[in-house]
Amino acid sequence: MPDEKSKTDNRDRGRVAGDEEYEVGYLASKFQLTIPEVRELIRKYGNDRDTLEREAKALGNR
Structure with a gap:
């Protein structure tokens, strides 16, 4: 179908x-x-999923 x-x-x-x-x-x-870290990323970088995942990965590796 x-x-x-x-x-x-x-x-x-x-x-x-x-x-x-x-x-x-x-x-x-x-x-x-943490939830506040993700909210800060959204505030700082906007809501584009690819950008947020790239920045979250970088932040998580620190």
Whole structure:
């Protein structure tokens, strides 16, 4: 069965919803950071997922 391309939602998977606890918690657990550290990354770098994951990885390796 082919994918129905007209039935998509408007969510942008390339962005992190910083006001959603599950998104912040996911990044925190994935990179072993605290919730405040993830919120600071979002404040500092915006909500682009690729940028946040790169910076979170760098912060987690310190």
